[in-house]
Structures are given as C-alpha cells and as structure tokens.
Amino acid sequence: MVKISLVVTKRYKKSVSTSTPAILSLSLLLGLVISYVLIWFFTKLDPASFFSTFYSTLASYAGLLEPLLFLSLLGTAISVAFYGSFWNVGAEGQYVLGMLGAIYLVMFSPASSMLLGSDGTTAGVAKLLAVALGGFLGSLWSLLPGVLKAYTKIGEVPVMLLMNYIAYSISDYLTAGPWKGRYTYGYIRTDLIPESSKLTVIPGFEILRYEVVAAVAIVFIGAYLLIERTWLGLEIKVLGSNPVALRSSGRDEKKTIVLVSAISGFIAGLAGALRLLGYDYRLAYNIGDGKTGFYGYTAILVAWLSFRDLKLVLPSALIVSALSSFGYRMQMSLKGLLPPGVSAFAFSQIFIGVTLAVYTVIRITKEYSVKLVVAR
Amino acid sequence: MSMFFPPGRLILRVVGLTKRFPGVLALDRVSLELYSSEIHSILGENGSGKSTLAKIIAGIYTPDEGYIEILGKSVKLLNPIDAVSYGIYYIPQTPNLIERLTVVENVLMVMRSYGVFARTSSIRDLVVEEFRRIGSPVDPEARVSELSYTQRQVVELVRASLLRVRVLLVDEVTTYLPTSIRERFYGYLRKMKSEGRTVLLITHKVSEAVDVADRVTVLRSGRVVRTLERAEFDVDYVRRLMFGEDYSASELLKNALSSISITENRRAVVKLDRVWTASENGGPVLKDVELSVKPGEVLGIVGISGSGQRELAEVLVGLRPVKSGRYYVDGLDVTNRGPEVIRAAGVGFISEAPLYYNLSGDLSLVENLALAIRGRLFLPLKLLTSKTRELIEKYGIAAASPKTPVKVLSGGNVMRFAIARELEFAKKVLVVLNPSRSLDERFVSSFTSAIRKLSQSSNLSVIYISESLDEVLRVSDSIAVISGGRIVGTFTRESVEREVLEKLMVM
Amino acid sequence: MKELLEWLIPTLASAYAVYTFTAIGSTIVERSGILNLAIDGLFVLSSSLAYTYAIYFSIALQPGTLATFLSVVFTAITTALLYSAYTTLNTVLPVSQGAVGLSFMFVGYGLGAIVGNLGRVSFSLYRVRVEYIGVAQSGAIFVYLLVVLVVAVVHLVLYKLKLGVLVRAVGEDPRLVGQTGISVVRARFLSGLVSGMLIGLGGALFTLWRVGGWSQGQGLNHGWLGYAISIAGWRYPPLIAIVSVFFSLAYVLLPYLQSAGLPVEVSTSAPYAISIAAMVVVSITHRKSVTLLDPKSLGRAFFIEEQA
Structure with missing residues (x-):
C-alpha cells in the first residue's frame, strides 16, 4: 500500500524573501490557468481566445493606467492596514464615503459657493478641502470597525464587508433623495460637479489628472516613511507581527489598532474623493452595481500580493489592473463565444479569487517547508 | 491478555535515527531496541534529544535519516495516526487533553473502536471501570480544566490502557510528581508492563530511571552513550555517563x-x-x-x-x-x-518564549531594540543601530547584522538578545x-x-x-x-x- | 391585521428556514476552527446552482416536485463538496484562513454569475415553465419540520456524539488532537461536508422558495446574515434557533415599513446594521458557560512545529 503524506514544518532559519517576484509571477500564471479551467468547464471557451485576450489586455497598457492609479492608492491604504494585521476589506465602503465627502464639499456645503465663485482663484482650496473631507469620512468609516476590534475584539472582516453595503445604501439614499439632480434626463443621479472643481487633465494623456498622479506619489512616499521611519510605523509592524510583544513593551495595542484603521481609511477615502472630482463628476443611483468598479475589493488582492512590502504595491497593482481589465475585455471581445448575460464582473471575481488562493498557498513556502513523503 | 506478546519479544527497533533542527543536531544515529514486558528508560539532560526521539517514535516528527521496525518489519510513521495504529501512544509532560471538554469526551475522542456516531454516554461505564481498575477515581463528567495535574495524567493512562497500546511513551510525566504519588504512578506503569506492554520512560532524573526501569539508555548530545542492564545500575556511574566531563563542573557551580x-x-x-x-x-x-x-x-x-x-x-x-x-x-x-x-x-521581563512575549520575529534586531524604548515621530535609526551593535558584541549574539530579522537567529541567540535587551532596560x-x-x-x-x-x-x-x-x-x-x-x-x-x-x- | 398575518407568517417562516440552515451550517465549520469567510460567496453560488439545476432537471424530467427536490439535493451535495474542499485546504496547509476565505468568496460570486446565466440561457431556449418548489402550500410543512429536525440533530451530534466531540476538539486545539493519533483533516473534512450541505440547502431554498427565480447578484449578503445569526447565537444551535427568529422578522418586516414612509435604502441596509449591532452585543456579553465560548483555534493556521 502506498501512503502519501504532506509534512509541513515551520522554518526559522532560511528566509526566502528574495523569491517574492517569482512567487508573484507564478501566482499570476497559475491563477490564469486555473481560472481558465474553471471558465472552460462552464463555457467550453477555447484556450487561444482566452490567452490572446489576456495578451491584448497587457498590450493596451494605456487602458491600464487609470485602474493602476486607483488600485495603487487603495492598495497602499490596505497594505498599511495589513502591516498592523488590520484586515481592511472595507476599502470599498471607505472609497464610497470619500466620494460623498468630496461631492458634498464642492456642491452642497456652504464652502462650495464661497470657494467656487466665478473667478476660480480659490478653486484649488476647494479641491483640497474636498479631498481632505473625503479622506476624513473614509477614516471615520474605517474607525468604527477599528474601535470595535480594539475594544470588543469583534473581527473586523465581517463588520467591514457588511459596512460596505451600508455605504452603498447611504450613497443611494443621498443620490435619490436630498442630492438628486435637476438635469439628469430621467436618470436617478446627482448633477455634475462645478467645472472649476474638476481635476486637471494632463495634456496629451487624457486619462491622467495632475492631482491624482501627485496624490499617488505623496501617499506612497508618506506611507513608506510612516512604516519604515517612524515610531508609529514600528508600533504598527509589531502590532501586525506580534501584538503581545507590543503590549509587553508597554504600548497601547488598542490605540495602535484605532490609529492604523484611521490612517488606512483616510487613504481609501482620499482615493474616492479623487475619483469623484477627476473622473466620475457625479454620483449615480445603484452605486453597488459596479459603478465603483469594485476597486475597493480588487485592491484587497493588491495588498495580498504585496503582503507587507510597500515596494511591491505598484507591480501588484499592475498585475491586478490587468486581471480586472481582462474581465471587461473578455466580455467585450468574446461576446459571441460566451453565454449571453455572463458579465465582466464574473470573470474579474474569478481571476481575483483564484489568484488570491494560489498566492496564499504558494506563499506558505516562505515560512514553512512542505515535503511530500511517499511510503511504500 | 491475548493481544500482547510473551515477555522478551522484540517489539520495536529504532535504527540509525538522525534528526536536525536549525543549527542543532538533535539526534545522531540513534539505535534502540524495545522488548515486550519491559520498562525502558531514556535518560539524558535537557536538550540531549530524548524528547525528539520519543516524538519520532510517536510519529509527531519525521526523522531525517534512519528507520523504525515494528515486530521485524520496517515501517514509516508519517504521523501520530500511523503510530497509534501500530499501538504506540505518547504521553507528553503536559497532557494532550482538551481543557474545555469533559473526561469522557477526551477518552472517546481517541477510541478507534467507536464510530463517529457513537454516543458519549456509551463509553462512560467503561471509563469509570478503568479508573477504578487503576485505582484513581476521577469524575468522568468533569471538564479537564477542573482536574489536577496528577488527575490529568491518570486520564492519559486510562486512554492508553483503553486503546490497548503495546508501546507507551511517557515523557517526563513523573518528573514533577511528589514521591508518594510518583510511587503510585510507577505502580501503574508496572501494571502495564505485567500485561505485556512496553513502557518507554523518558526522564532526566537518574534516581527515577534507576528505580523503575529494567534497562536504561543514556543519551548525551543526541547520541546513545550506552544501554545498561539492571545489574549495571549505579547512580554515580550513570550520572557520569549522562553528563560526561561537565558533571564535576555543574556540581562545582552548585557549591x-x-x-x-x-x-x-x-x-x-x-x-x-x-x-x-x-x-x-x-x-x-x-x-x-x-x-x-x-x-x-x-x-x-x-x-x-x-x-x-x-x-x-x-x-x-x-x-x-x-x-x-x-x-x-x-x-x-x-x-x-x-x-x-x-x-x-x-519592570523587565524575560520569558520562556521570547518570540511570543517579547520580540517580533519578523522585525530586525534594531527595531526590536527600539521596541524597548519610547519616542515621538521619527526613529533615531543611527543611534539605535550603534546601540544594537554594542549589545551584539557585549552579549556575544551571533547575528549577521543589526538589520537581521530576529527569526533567522537560532533559538539560543534569540534568547540571548531578549536577555540582553531586558538586562539593559530593567531598572x-x-x-x-x-x-x-x-x-x-x-x-x-x-x-x-x-x-x-x-x-x-x-x-x-x-x-x-x-x-x-x-x-x-x-x-x-x-x-x-x-x-x-x-x-x-x-x-x-x-x-x-x-x-x-x-x-x-x-x- | 389578519391580512398582515396571512402574509407575514409564511414569509417569515421561509426566511427563517433559509437563515437557520445557513447559520447552523456556518456554526459547524467555525466550531471545527475554520473561519467561515467563504460563506457569502458559496451561498450566492449555491443559490445560482439551485436555479440552474432546477431548469436542467425540469427539461430532463418534467417541471414539478421531483425536479425541484432533485435540484435541492444536488445543490446541497455540490456545496458540501466545495465546503469540504475549503475546510480541507485550510487544514492540510498552514494557509491564512482569512485569505482563503475571501478567495472562495470571490470565486463563489464569479461562478455564481456564470452558473445562473447558464440556467437562464436554457430557460429562454426551452421556455420551460418551472414550477418552483411546490412547498408554498402543501410541502412547506416538511421544510419547517426539517428545520426543527436539523437544529435538534446538529445539537445532538455536536454535544452527544463522538463526531461532535471531534469537531469541537479540533476547533479547540488541532495540534494537540493530532498528537493523539486523530486525523484533524478527516474531522474538518466531515464538518465541511455537513456544513456545506446545510448552507447549500439554505441557498437552494432561498432561490427556489423565497425568491422563485434568479437574477445576477442574487443572494449577495444573505450568506453574511446567516453568519451574523451564527455569531449572535454564540455558535450554539438552540440559541441560533431563537436568534434567527428576530433576524428573519427584521428582514421580512423592514421592507413592509417602506409603505409607511421608510426609505428603501434604510430597509435594505438595516439588516446589516442589525447584524453588526448583534455582534457587538454578543462580544461584550460575559459568557459564563464554557459551551458558549469561541473555539480557541478559530482562524489559526494548523501545522506541526518541529523544535529541538
């Protein structure tokens, strides 16, 4: 009789962190293959069109820029939280709250009429305030699960997933109610934000905005300094790797959880505000129906792929941008080959889920040695 | 008892077992023979490899080299499930019992003759009877968390007995029992032996090994020094085998x-x-x-x-x-x-598990040193690095650089670093x-x-x-x-x- | 008033059945020490599977009770297999249970959309008149009986039979249990199987009974409701049976209040807010009984550590 057994042991000595890029590319490759097999099982899609569509997604890199920017921002937000083992799966909701904050400031607040007057000299201040308010609301939205985790030990993951839907509802309520627009051609949505509050297009790159590119750079450098150079960053890292050591060193574990949740939520809210001011310009009803691009969820994969290594956020965001654009491309270019009604959403979710699973499994080789023992 | 063999039959043979841990050769070509109806003691200092040996026989660890024979046939014990199916049962120093479950539940859990749909109550009488036979009644409905240490060990013995194990591995179980209770435990073990079973008693106490065992195998630094027959038992001789030249030194220290x-x-x-x-x-x-x-x-x-x-x-x-x-x-x-x-x-703190209580393994020595200090905003990295270098030198910590993550150090060096840090900061x-x-x-x-x-x-x-x-x-x-x-x-x-x-x- | 009750009781009962099955299923997985973050994705997948199975069986046999029955059974079996794969993967390898849970959630959402659409294509192709689960009048009573039976049997198994002892033991300390020669993988595989069956049953009844049709995204979040009920009931079947009444009532009644002027967004999001509130209440309640405590190893990676 042949017996097969997996022997898994924790390794202390050898650190295999150098192979991280290899783990990333292997996860992507295996993730694609497994996703294909899953999709093939239901659709009998031929491999040539599947993989050639993926190739053409990568080739049209310009289309990846916009998701890349937002996934970098949100990925950084979630990564910072991951350093502290705060599993921020609520970036989607924080992102929506950021949109609400921005649109409130530029359209419905007393400040809007004051700052966005005819001459436009103070429009920059309005934009800055709008982004700040978005960040603030995002951080409030993230603070609640942070406080609950710190003081009542409730797992933040289910709370945040539920809160994402509440955020959608708040947005829908405002869009259909108090903030409903007058010039909407029968759609339920807000009016467009004032022209002067829109972000600035970079000439020659229609898809880019100065402010967004600047924000990505500032947030990224800020996050790096926070994590690697400050006492708070050290505390966040110890919280994530060994909370008991944090406490026995005489630090307040709870305070650190709350702070890291607020910082992470701030960045996610900021991303939402930038999105609204730079791309969407309005809120539409049924925002949970794909109108956010599900960036807040997709960015979870970015944070996992770059697990506790900020340097890897950008490459991971690129991979994930390709994966999520791939879903949309498949829907468009394979229309006749797929059952009608099968949406980009379905493909994106499968790619993300499978890649995450593959990565999670492969990653254990960094900390454990896995031996397959076969006995006769 | 029909399932056990007459005395003196070779039950289990360990051949050339070698096991390495990071930086340590825990077992070095260890060979051993166990017979039916014997109490065989493995004697050695802490860190001599005796627990590792027991855990390999119990299928908990897998050896790097060497093999195990049971009744003359070479077997692979890939996990404790295999070991138990060959009639090998391991009782560690801290009993393998689930604290929040009751005694009966803890016994039923391991019983293979009972299917997954067996009722908990169906084994109750058997458990009570076995406790009575051993002569140490324990409330079968009590949660393990309510039992004393001695009672927990009795539950382990009852499990072993009901499992009808052939080879019982007892790892430092009697070490901390007072003499009177220890005597009673020896009684249980002798009873097991008289039924034809083999008991492997792992201990670091010479007196204990000499008192109860039929044969004693002395381990030192992962090697078998000698296996002694009862006639050769002599406390001083055994002690010398166990400690080598260090024996006199440690005695001096005591004085x-x-x-x-x-x-x-x-x-x-x-x-x-x-x-x-x-x-x-x-x-x-x-x-x-x-x-x-x-x-x-x-x-x-x-x-x-x-x-x-x-x-x-x-x-x-x-x-x-x-x-x-x-x-x-x-x-x-x-x-x-x-x-x-x-x-x-x-107040400073040095613990049994520095990577649990005191340090973060993922972070560097510098960052872990910083953890003992308070500060605002930016880390004074230069200062911290030079202080870390100082400690590395002063306490002889084997670390490649102050930026090395703590987890790649060997266990001893992690402990040294933890001690160094606390001795510096505990006022x-x-x-x-x-x-x-x-x-x-x-x-x-x-x-x-x-x-x-x-x-x-x-x-x-x-x-x-x-x-x-x-x-x-x-x-x-x-x-x-x-x-x-x-x-x-x-x-x-x-x-x-x-x-x-x-x-x-x-x- | 009489009108309200005539509407309320069957609606409430069907919601109760769906969420109780789901919550009990989630309870078994988590009692065995596996964090059940996969629940919402697999609930969505099973509710889509039920629809497509129902269409296929209706085409292959004929629309009716047998086809519906078979589709429920097949959904339960499929979900059971998926769940046992989930618990097994989480046990065989020391993976992050959170990440694996989320990835199953994502894949569940995605596959659910594909599977449901496949059914819809066949539906429009063959124009089958699918007579959904005929239990609305005559068979409902069997589902209610089944709920009671499931709560009672799961409770009995968890606290009176060896299977339950194994499930709870591996949820407490899998490493220690493994050292006594018990297969942790097998115990968790079995609990995944049973849980998946119940969660699949919940998903199937959701589509075939409560909704009576399928649209993309259906079932989203209803898995989380089941999860919240499981936690609010301290992962203890008799309490879950009680807590589930209140959740179902809230879920059924809130939309009804829309006619009384409550904004639709409030009524759709209220169950989630209530779930969070319930989790808060549960976690700050001091639990005297050991039985009600969280499993000690919930969500922790399992591996044998070799040390000198």
Missing part, C-alpha cells in the same frame, strides 16, 4: 552559589496583596496570591507546569488583568494600569519565566549566576518563575511554591527541604 545574601529590613520593591486573576475561560487561575520581594532579593517561584506560573508572570508585567487585590511596584499602586505604567516603573525588577525552556543547560547556569551577581551588584529584585526545582534552588534567596494558582508555602533557602517542596508542588 559556589551557596553563599546567601541577606536582605532583611528593607522595604519591598514588589508587593502582591491578595491578588486574584482569571483564565481565558473566566475561572480563577491565581488565588489570593501574596508576595513581596526586597531590593536585591531573588525570589524563586516553583510549581509543576500549569499551576499558574504563566499567569503570575503576566500579572507581574501587566499583560493580565487583576480581578481583585493590589499590586505595588516600589510603593506605587500599579494594579491594572497596564504594561505602560509597569514597564515605566522599571528595578526583573520577572523571569521558565528560561530553561529555551536555553541549553550550560547557558542556564551562566544565566542564573549572572542573575545572582546582578541582583547583588545593582540591587535588582528578581522574580524567578520556573518548573525546575533544581534551577530555583540554585538561584533563589527565598522560594515560594505555587500550586493550583495558590502560593502554598514560602521559605528561605536555608530552611527548606526538597521533599517538602516536592510535596507542595502537587498539592
């Missing part, structure tokens, strides 16, 4: 440390006043604990594993809330004021919890002498919590015994008798 410092008429630095605390389940784990430690005094606290030592240490450093009672450091009431205040009051009080669990014997003795020196030279008060009576006797000025969460006796070093302490430990 050198017997000078006692007198620390009377001084105000206590640490004072626990009728302190109670609760376990995770909510039940009390420390009951009415009163302690006081004077400047420069080393108070040893000894007890068998699971008597509340861990919880006591956690209370002392502020990790565990006090339910009632007060805790003072240098006159300051620090009850439930958290590690922030307690650490600032000058008034040092809480030490089971250091010998992660240190080899030799480092323990240099550590204990360093502690004694430091306590006298810089007036440091030390609370030294340990499971090892030898260690506590070696290091302490006064000794308190903890049992079932209570301090059951406090003695000065001169006034104490070993036998009294042993009895108290399992009360």
